[in-house]
Amino acid sequence: EDKVVQSPLSLVVHEGDTVTLNCSYEVTNFRSLLWYKQEKKAPTFLFMLTSSGIEKKSGRLSSILDKKELFSILNITATQTGDSAIYLCAVTKNTGNQFYFGTGTSLTVIP
């Protein structure tokens, strides 16, 4: 059965800290892994990763994929209170069109 597992489930840090969120997956016919940030309702797209070892970066956020060990990490440096959200990881396959989501990591950044 296809599975996406995120850890930790929740995290509380102080402003300025650096956090690493993990996403591991077990799917057949892997195509891509995506990270989303969900603050209130709509998940907003952060990154899409298809190749191992190539870091994607956007400001203080970065992500990398390891297709051999079947995981990805999302790093956030110098966290701010506005980073407080649920971070979702999703995987797509070459067969079919659905996104397989993990349960998310709830990040709370306190001043």
Add this chain to the structure above:
Amino acid sequence: ETGVTQSPTHLIKTRGQQVTLRCSSQSGHNTVSWYQQALGQGPQFIFQYYREEENGRGNFPPRFSGLQFPNYSSELNVNALELDDSALYLCASSFRGSVTQETQYFGPGTRLLVL
């Protein structure tokens, strides 16, 4: 904002009733996917519509059905509502070409409460 809109934003129904949720996709997108997100869970794929036909379905019973219109907007219909159908329903649009499918962009969701 992604340009994906959903209506209504909130809805309260009772068990056994039927509900229709609506989604307008982002300009230039031809594919709409629907997800159910229960509290504390990640979104679960319900189905996807492409060229007005269902193009993939998750593990949801037939009382969950949908439509896609020529302008690529979409509806999700749920019959015989159950308490466990209470959730946030998310619509996501994307562009699907002949060889590629771009990432999905989500609407703000409809919060459904079944009493």
